[in-house]
Amino acid sequence: MAAGGSASRRAQEARRQERLLREQWQAARQQARQWEAASEGERLVAAQLLVLTERGWRLLVDRRWPGTRTANVDMLLVGPGGVFVIDVKNWRSAPEAMDGKLCADGEVRDEHAAKLLAVTQAAEGAVASLGMSPVAVQPLMVFAGQRVDAALGRIRLLGEYEVGPALLAERSRLRAESVRAIADHLERVFPDYEGSAVGQQVPSAPEPPQQTDSDGLFDLAGLRDAALDEVLRAPIEQWMTFLHPDQVALVRRNWSGPARISGPAGTGKTVVGLHRAAHLARRTSGRILYVTFANNLPRVQGTFLKTMSPAVADRVDFRSLHSWAREFLQEGGVQVRLHGDKAETAFSLAWKHVGRDSRLAEIDPAPGYWREEIDYVIKGRGITAFEEYTTVPRRRRRASLRRPHREAVWALYEAYESLRIERGVHDFNDVLTLALAEATRRTDGPHYAAVIVDEVQDLTLVGVRLLHTLVGDVPNGLLLVGDGQQAVYPGGFRLTDAGIDIRGDRGQVLRTNYRNCKQILDTALEVVADDSFDDIDGLRTPGRRDVDLTYHDGQVVRVTKPTVAEHDQALLAVLCALRDGARADAAVLCPSMRAIGHYQRLLSRAEVPVCLLEHYDGRPVDAVKLGTYRRAKGLEFKRVYLPQHDAAFPNGASADGPGVVEVSETAREREELLRSQLFVAMTRARDVLWLGSVDR
Ligand SMILES: Nc1ncnc2c1ncn2[C@@H]1O[C@H](COP(=O)(O)OP(=O)(O)OP(=O)(O)O)[C@@H](O)[C@H]1O
Numbered sequence: 001m002a003a004g005g006s007a008s009r010r011a012q013e014a015r016r017q018e019r020l021l022r023e024q025w026q027a028a029r030q031q032a033r034q035w036e037a038a039s040e041g042e043r044l045v046a047a048q049l050l051v052l053t054e055r056g057w058r059l060l061v062d063r064r065w066p067g068t069r070t071a072n073v074d075m076l077l078v079g080p081g082g083v084f085v086i087d088v089k090n091w092r093s094a095p096e097a098m099d100g101k102l103c104a105d106g107e108v109r110d111e112h113a114a115k116l117l118a119v120t121q122a123a124e125g126a127v128a129s130l131g132m133s134p135v136a137v138q139p140l141m142v143f144a145g146q147r148v149d150a151a152l153g154r155i156r157l158l159g160e161y162e163v164g165p166a167l168l169a170e171r172s173r174l175r176a177e178s179v180r181a182i183a184d185h186l187e188r189v190f191p192d193y194e195g196s197a198v199g200q201q202v203p204s205a206p207e208p209p210q211q212t213d214s215d216g217l218f219d220l221a222g223l224r225d226a227a228l229d230e231v232l233r234a235p236i237e238q239w240m241t242f243l244h245p246d247q248v249a250l251v252r253r254n255w256s257g258p259a260r261i262s263g264p265a266g267t268g269k270t271v272v273g274l275h276r277a278a279h280l281a282r283r284t285s286g287r288i289l290y291v292t293f294a295n296n297l298p299r300v301q302g303t304f305l306k307t308m309s310p311a312v313a314d315r316v317d318f319r320s321l322h323s324w325a326r327e328f329l330q331e332g333g334v335q336v337r338l339h340g341d342k343a344e345t346a347f348s349l350a351w352k353h354v355g356r357d358s359r360l361a362e363i364d365p366a367p368g369y370w371r372e373e374i375d376y377v378i379k380g381r382g383i384t385a386f387e388e389y390t391t392v393p394r395r396r397r398r399a400s401l402r403r404p405h406r407e408a409v410w411a412l413y414e415a416y417e418s419l420r421i422e423r424g425v426h427d428f429n430d431v432l433t434l435a436l437a438e439a440t441r442r443t444d445g446p447h448y449a450a451v452i453v454d455e456v457q458d459l460t461l462v463g464v465r466l467l468h469t470l471v472g473d474v475p476n477g478l479l480l481v482g483d484g485q486q487a488v489y490p491g492g493f494r495l496t497d498a499g500i501d502i503r504g505d506r507g508q509v510l511r512t513n514y515r516n517c518k519q520i521l522d523t524a525l526e527v528v529a530d531d532s533f534d535d536i537d538g539l540r541t542p543g544r545r546d547v548d549l550t551y552h553d554g555q556v557v558r559v560t561k562p563t564v565a566e567h568d569q570a571l572l573a574v575l576c577a578l579r580d581g582a583r584a585d586a587a588v589l590c591p592s593m594r595a596i597g598h599y600q601r602l603l604s605r606a607e608v609p610v611c612l613l614e615h616y617d618g619r620p621v622d623a624v625k626l627g628t629y630r631r632a633k634g635l636e637f638k639r640v641y642l643p644q645h646d647a648a649f650p651n652g653a654s655a656d657g658p659g660v661v662e663v664s665e666t667a668r669e670r671e672e673l674l675r676s677q678l679f680v681a682m683t684r685a686r687d688v689l690w691l692g693s694v695d696r
Pocket residue numbers: 237238239242243244247263264265266267268269270271272483486513514515633634635636683
């Protein structure tokens with residue numbers, strides 16, 4: 001769209017908003033004047049808020065705090081922006097938030113903040129039964145006659161003139177019917193205190209609108225801009241506010257030690273993890289660490305949290321495990337020389353000298369399998385002695401290794417380690433091992449109130465131990481979120497191997513898939529139907545799992561062409577046909593970096609805007625996302641395109657399950673992993689899954 005057209009539309013909308021607000025403001029002022037039960041300060045603030053009631057908000061004034069005889073709540077405001085618990089203050093001077101304390105006139109007045117937080121908790125409890133996340137309930141202190149916009153922990157401090165624009169500028173979370181239902185519910189839970197409810201109707205004959213931009217009290221320009229931004233902004237996703245009551249219960253739960261949330265793809269595990277992070281950040285003064293293995297996911301999740309709960313977003317650190325560990329080591333003065341290429345060369349040399357002609361070639365002649373054995377079984381589990389390796393359960397590894405094979409692996413490992421050390425470099429496992437040693441040694445922090453690990457199945461045992469060490473077994477300290485079926489790296493671990501004891505209600509399973517339509521989920525489950533797997537709790541789980549679906553339409557489109565060129569043309573045709581805006585929710589996913597290079601060139605030549613997943617941060621951008629299956633972990637898109645999706649199954653095994661050709665155990669293991677990756681890629685699709693094949 002041309003920029004000029006958009007500017008003139010915006011100007012037109014601005015004029016319309018201004019006219020509307022002027023009328024609403026006059027009506028609200030008149031109504032507040034008639035309201036006699038309120039104090040002067042409350043009347044002034046109510047006049048501001050009554051403007052919002054003309055825009056779909058509901059204001060409840062002077063309510064009784066449930067469970068008390070005399071305590072009251074000044075105002076409860078429910079609207080598109082959520083639920084606000086409001087305490088009105090008519091102080092002589094403006095408040096300040098100093099060192100986490102509420103101050104005014106040189107005095108500390110923290111008791112006011114404590115009371116507001118307590119009543120906010122009561123409101124959170126009241127709306128939880130409606131499936132509303134606590135992050136949508138916000139405490140506000142509003143100061144009559146003052147100009148303020150500050151934060152005191154999770155409490156927002158606003159002046160009388162700032163409150164209207166600030167609330168209108170809140171992201172739209174609730175639809176009109178939800179506003180009604182929630183306000184009705186709160187009206188029952190917080191009964192009328194002194195018969196002083198404010199009616200929602202404006203008087204029939206408001207004063208004639210005045211043409212000045214401000215008439216003393218009212219920040220018309222601020223309010224107009226906020227209203228305009230709200231109109232032009234896309235609505236946020238439903239889950240930012242509403243959860244299933246079971247999910248809300250998990251978000252608010254008190255766990256006496258480490259806890260775990262599991263469940264099949266698309267069952268809202270991350271959603272619960274994010275709400276939990278926001279909830280804990282609001283309940284504690286410490287920092288929350290939210291970790292995943294993938295590099296790009298923290299950026300996306302950070303964007304979501306900022307949108308969902310901006311007041312606490314800066315208290316949650318979204319980090320990938322390795323980048324966090326490196327920074328942690330740097331802070332502790334521990335030198336790390338991570339050098340992937342040099343470590344790779346060290347391994348290649350070790351393979352050449354002691355691996356290639358050893359007994360290992362009998363089992364698998366490809367060095368990759370043995371590199372994984374070292375990475376995931378030996379170093380990933382922190383094994384440093386051969387005797388330990390001889391007995392370790394090689395989880396998720398199919399090929400059985402007898403003692404001579406293990407001796408050969410160990411010789412390869414030792415050769416690799418000495419060549420690596422000779423070169424003075426570390427590999428990714430070394431970073432975690434060093435960080436674990438440092439975390440165990442340090443007694444002075446880093447102090448996290450809680451650690452939430454998403455996609456925990458992708459971590460190594462050392463990684464999980466490291467994160468456990470940061471918080472130990474303190475109540476609400478460690479939360480592990482993940483699904484063993486979506487493991488996209490070799491090897492594995494059990495929680496008991498890491499010394500993490502999750503018992504009773506601290507292990508929770510989610511079962512309702514909110515993301516995929518039935519056709520897409522069935523197609524994806526078909527791929528892994530025969531791959532039962534061991535989850536991190538040690539339970540053997542069948543590949544085809546029972547999942548409850550929420551009703552939603554969608555389709556699987558299969559396209560088979562005789563040549564790659566024709567296949568790619570078919571892909572381009574559907575991508576070029578996407579309307580403006582639709583590319584923002586479309587992703588082309590490939591199994592390898594090589595394939596990514598191929599499709600990036602193809603799309604660029606056809607001038608289809610592309611955003612690589614490693615640059616994607618969760619904010620809408622009208623470009624087709626492009627990345628590997630692994631990079632797509634934890635993400636989702638309306639439309640997902642998987643070109644040549646079955647090309648990666650060389651040994652006769654198809655993408656629709658294991659094949660019939662005799663294959664080695666190591667090849668089986670690889671294919672199982674490829675199927676898991678394909679399953680992950682398929683389950684990223686909400687509405688359309690495009691599966692391309694070349695019938696060679
Ligand atoms: N209560 C809910 N109501 C509506 N939609 C929901 C709800 N909970 C989650 N969702 C939606 O379900 C989808 C999947 O959520 P989420 O990414 O948290 O699942 P997940 O279990 O972490 O998935 P995966 O393991 O596949 O990455 C999201 O689109 C989210 O919007």
